[in-house]
Amino acid sequence: MVWSVQAQMAQKFEDGLVYKPTRYIQILKSQKKSEKLVMNRGFRDSTPFSNSASLSTSSLAGSNGVCMMRSTWRDEQHPSFLNFISCFLKENSFRLNIVPIAPDFIFNCGGLSVAFMFLTNWDGVDTESFYRKVQKLKEQFANFYVVITLPTKEQNDSLIHSYIKYGVRLGRPTFVPVRDLEMGFEKIVKIAHARGACKRQDALAKIKAEKEKSVQAMEIYLQVVTSIPGVDSHGANVLNQTIGSIEAIAKSSKEYLLETTDLSPTTAETITRFFRDPKFYLAPKID
Incomplete structure (x- = not known):
């Protein structure tokens, strides 16, 4: 029940969003099953990605915003997954920067910063350290989400047990369980984009209200004069x-x-x- 509610909370930010498909996603989906299994484990045993220059400059347009990736998180990921991230951000007009930050990702969209912790492998996680970091980041960022890859029921049950054990308040922060890495990053981008769009709409509504107030004040002024x-x-x-x-x-x-x-x-x-x-x-x- 906990996770169904969490999933609904995450889903509400995605309604109405459509992202352009990328050819690279189709290529990635067709990779060999053995490589796919390695990806779902989070690439902990894979060679770290070393070509940081090509990754950090792969998305230059940035019309939708900026994505900042934690440099140490990048070093733990497989090149195939990093290439997927680069292609997905480029297709959706996000600029990517590799920086030493506390969360794994920070998206700046529409004047709003949204932070994410993206855990790609739940197995073997030190839960005490994990929830301590979650608590610390929650206090630092007003908009903070935890995305976790949980491909099996056993992993999902383990996370629910730890969630209850450490007394995490529902929605503070919002946990977003996903089945695989690609889905996890797509969720991250969609949430960040949706929050930024809401921020822009609020700003436009405020400008409209100020304009209407100004018009009303001018009408009163003309009546008096x-x-x-x-x-x-x-x-x-x-x-x-x-x-x-x-x-x-x-x-x-x-x-x-x-x-x-x-x-x-x-x-x-x-x-x-x-x-x-x-x-x-x-x-x-x-x-």
Whole structure:
């Protein structure tokens, strides 16, 4: 039950997202079964990837954001999986940087940072150290996810047992169990992309709200200024652009109004009297 809820929490960030298929994914899927089994074990016994320059510069566009990969995590992975990561990021317009960071990945999308811990092999994990690191990263990053490759039921049961044993609060952080490495990284990219998209939508909504507020304020401004006898909408806009606020208009002298605007002397005189002579602005207005 714990993991079904966790899976639902992770899935809600992926609804509506479609990623472009890559030819490399198809090639990777067709590899020999023996190599696939090694990949699912996390490549712990494989040769570390050494060509860091080609990996770090493989995705240069970065229109969707930046992916930062922990350098020591990279050294533990098989070249085939690293090539898959590079191709997948490039297809989805993410720039990849290899840096010495605490989590395994940090994605910067739409002004939002999302951190990930990606455990590619659960077997033999020191659970106490693992959950201690999870707790530490959770405190450092507001948006933090733990992705774990669990190809067998035994591994899944083991993780659930440890999850309960160490008293992890549901969703703090969110655990995302996956069946294989490729699925795990695809989940990471989709979650990061979705969170960034939500952040951008929130920013756009805020800008829209501010714009609507500004329009409403301008409407009120025009209503007040055009209530002055002899001042039409053109005159109100002129005053807004040259003088500014209603308070500034009220403090302006006739001479200053004539100097800074194209209003007539009669209108300038009316404006100064309107704000300074109670007998004038309290008197009944007859059109």
